[in-house]
Amino acid sequence: MAHQSRILLSALAYSLWQVIRRLWQQGTALARASFDPAAQFDQDRRGGPDEYPASNREQHSRGYARMVFLNWNVLFGGGTSAALDLAGQLATDVVFLQEAFVTREWHGPVCGGQVPEQNWGSSVLVHGGTLEPIAVVGYTGWVVGARWLPERPDAPRAIYLFSVHSPTSPKGEPHKSYIGESLQIVRSICAEVPASAPLVIGGDFNFTSFGERLPNERPLNTRREREALTEFRSLGLSIAWRDAHPMLPLPQTLRWNNDPTVPFHCDGFLLRGMDGTADECDVLSSEAITNRSDHNPLVLRVRWGTA
Secondary structure: OHHHHHHHHHHHHHHHHHHHHHHHHHHHHHHHHHHOHHHHOOOOOOOOOOOOOHHHHHHHHOOEEEEEEEEEEOOOOOOHHHHHHHHHHOOOOEEEEEEEOOOOOOOOOEEEOOOOOOOOEEEEEEOOOEEEEEOOOOOOOOEEEEEEEOOOOOOOOOEEEEEEEOOOOOOOOOOOOHHHHHHHHHHHHHHHOOOOOOEEEEEEOOOOEOOOOOOOOOOOOOHHHHHHHHHHHHOOOEEHHHHHOOOOOOOOOEEEOOEEEEEEEOEEEEEEOOOOEEEEEEEOOOHHHHOOOOEOOEEEEEEEEOO
């Protein structure tokens, strides 16, 4: 009898340990998902066009509100749905995509195009309001722009939005300079948009360093890139990540196939005429992101009003 009791107790103890182990694993997974929004890609969290997070409502009641922008090159369309899921999890107001499929999954206005002879291109997606398309001649599918009327009392009446992908040359044609193409695109946008109007440009500019490198960083930026950054600033544009983190090295946003360890920083935001404060700009990274694109998404938060 004593021997049977010991066996029964051992079995019960083992079963209890298995239950505790499963609960611990579930709790750990939940903690990871809560901490890392990209881990929740499989959940449909986009919501409808009128759905705004409680945090935004609370901020508005205190006299200011944040607007959230997301930028991501999603690698030949493969990460398009993942980008929309991520945008929903981050309560994003504006999404800039490059190499994306034109999608009907988004619950809000969309302005998108396709690169000639491809099934992907750049897109601008917003979480409400109205988009009035703006063409940039010579860059069909590579550059998509619009004048956005957000219809929110805590935001500017109109914001100009452009999703930019510095184009690659078609096969068989001489390679054009990414830097030269980016300069031409940004010059055209700035000439089109009134100087005092809020302007946000998000994109993949195909720079090795889309921002000034610190003296102690690996000197990846070229003289032509440094001159281009100087011209952007002379046009009244700020470079969001670099200006938000003046003392930090540029984080990697592209994992180059030939050497994925080289910290190329080719994606980012340019801002002009913003009444708010770009108080946060971050590069997101996780295994889920890496599995969907060779680029990392960036998220920008702009605050309007005073607390």
